[in-house]
Amino acid sequence: xxxxxxxxxxxxxxxxxxxxxxxxxxxxxxVLCDLLLKSEINFSIAHINYMLRxxxxxxxxxxxxxxxxxxxxxxxxKSYNLSSSKSIQKKARELANPIPPAPNPRNSxxxxxxxxxEIDTINAL
Numbered sequence: 001x002x003x004x005x006x007x008x009x010x011x012x013x014x015x016x017x018x019x020x021x022x023x024x025x026x027x028x029x030x031v032l033c034d035l036l037l038k039s040e041i042n043f044s045i046a047h048i049n050y051m052l053r054x055x056x057x058x059x060x061x062x063x064x065x066x067x068x069x070x071x072x073x074x075x076x077x078k079s080y081n082l083s084s085s086k087s088i089q090k091k092a093r094e095l096a097n098p099i100p101p102a103p104n105p106r107n108s109x110x111x112x113x114x115x116x117x118e119i120d121t122i123n124a125l
Contacts, residue, residue, distance in 0.1 A: 006039045019043040020076075025060035030067070037071060044074035050082040 013019060021036060023029040023045045036043050047064045049057050061077055068075035 002035065002038055005035050009036075009039050009041060013041060016042070021045050023047050023064050025064045033067065033071075033073075037073075044076065046076045046078075049077065049079040051079060052082055 019036065019041055021029070021032055021043055023033060025047065033045065045064060045068050047061055049061045051057050061079075065075050065077065067073070
């Protein structure tokens with residue numbers, strides 16, 4: 001599986017392009033991170049904490065941040081309290097676009113992001 005992923009991803013992303021992975025901390029997004037690491041793709045991680053599950057949401061953010069520190073991956077995070085939103089999914093999508101939060105590496109000529117990867121299990125079905 002890894003060799004198939006690497007072959008496919010390297011056709012999609014030209015050498016020396018930077019990628020940002022939108023990561024929740026769930027299994028799907030962490031598998032994506034491991035695949036990107038093993039593919040030797042230059043990528044950063046963005047995590048948005050919507051504070052919907054209290055301490056559990058904070059633990060997810062800490063888990064992703066720790067993963068990034070351990071693997072020397074740039075980490076961007078932003079928090080929004082959506083606990084009182086009527087349409088959580090719609091509001092979350094509005095807030096998450098564009099990713100990442102400040103500082104925005106898209107504005108840096110040395111660190112142009114060309115691709116964003118997101119695992120969205122609702123739309124993947």
